Amino acid sequence: MLITVPLLTVLLLLLALVGSLVVSVAQLVRLLPSYADRYQRLIGSITQQLANLGITQDQIRTMLSKLDLGSLIGLLQGFLGGLAGVGSAFVVVVLLLFGMSLDASPTHDAIRALGPARPHLVGALAGFARGTCNYLIVSSVFGLIVAVLDAVALWIMGVPLPLLWGLLAFITNYIPNVGFVIGLVPPALLALLDSGPGKALAVVVVYSVLNFVIQSVIQPKFTGESAGLSTTVTMLSLFVWAYVLGPIGAILAVPLSAFARALLIDADPETRWAVPLVGGHAPARE
Structure with missing residues (x-):
């Protein structure tokens, strides 16, 4: 229950x-x-x-x-x-x-039973679980904040369908680095058709300010290095997972790449030399 x-x-x-x-x-x-x-x-x-x-x-x-x-x-x-x-x-x-x-309870027991034989694997999976949960929670909270502020700003400016563009801003917040641009283009184009270049420019300015303050200044203070991926690796993972899985891959690119890092790098002491190349630090062992 x-x-x-x-x-x-x-x-x-x-x-x-x-x-x-x-x-x-x-x-x-x-x-x-x-x-x-x-x-x-x-x-x-x-x-x-x-x-x-x-x-x-x-x-x-x-x-x-x-x-x-x-x-x-x-x-x-x-x-x-x-x-x-x-x-x-x-x-x-x-x-x-x-x-x-x-299956969470038996799986948890099975992973704990691996501790004596595969301590690095257990530590890597535990670090992945903690980091990914933190990343998803923080991204959801700040995505909701940005979405509400964007929708309210569009409503005040008189841009049609502010609820739709707020939902779009919330979804694209999960897409690393380029999500902001994807969420900005449709409402800016509609503002251009509805009221002309001045209104479209206002939408771009409002979105840019909100994105910079909330997603570039405030949000990183809470997410930190939870995903354990550098900016370059995050961008590459976005392209790879979007190609493999489509739009859902773009949204889940960071968790999927963090899981790949946990299995391929953090779980094996002989491959931990690659940690500085992907970003972040190796997870602490429990």
């Missing part, structure tokens, strides 16, 4: 997240066609500015040939549909964790 209740709570929250994404994406699909006229005026303004710079009409047509509203709608639909798929994948992960939690 002590395990079942928290997992069911998380599962219900994830179901609510997926449901909110589906509803918000449906609202976006209905909203975008109303911006057709503004989009054409924006393209006309860009065309005039390019012509003033001496670019020929043929070159302009070539550059803008794929910038039609239908393509933009299709791109956003595919992107946000992928996020809904990520939410569904999260539900599957939680169900998997629920099944694993049922």
Whole structure:
């Protein structure tokens, strides 16, 4: 019961997240066609500015040939549909964790029994568990803070669908280094269509300030070196796991790479020379 209740709570929250994404994406699909006229005026303004710079009409047509509203709608639909798929994948992960939690007690006993024979492996797994739990908790808390602040700021500025963009900011907070950019582009583009360059610039500034203060200044003080990965290794792990598992791999890149480090480096004294190359310190043995 002590395990079942928290997992069911998380599962219900994830179901609510997926449901909110589906509803918000449906609202976006209905909203975008109303911006057709503004989009054409924006393209006309860009065309005039390019012509003033001496670019020929043929070159302009070539550059803008794929910038039609239908393509933009299709791109956003595919992107946000992928996020809904990520939410569904999260539900599957939680169900998997629920099944694993049922085996938690015997697994814990089995790992402890390995202590005398494989102390380094047990210490590595224990360090991975502590670091990953800390990383996920802190990322979730600060992701929620950023999401709420982003949504409130967008609502104050009058950008349509602030709830959707807040949910997007929360999900992309788990993507290391580039998640902020992924969460910024869609609301900035919608602000550009809705109110022009000034509103889009305001969205970029607000997101940048919130991201820098919360995610770059405050959050690292709490996460520290919990994941045990350097910035370079984190970026590489993002590309690798996103290629292997798709969007869910990008979100789980840090925990998956931390687990690989625990098994391949921390568990073997002969490979611990590689610890400085991946970042962090070897976990303390229990």
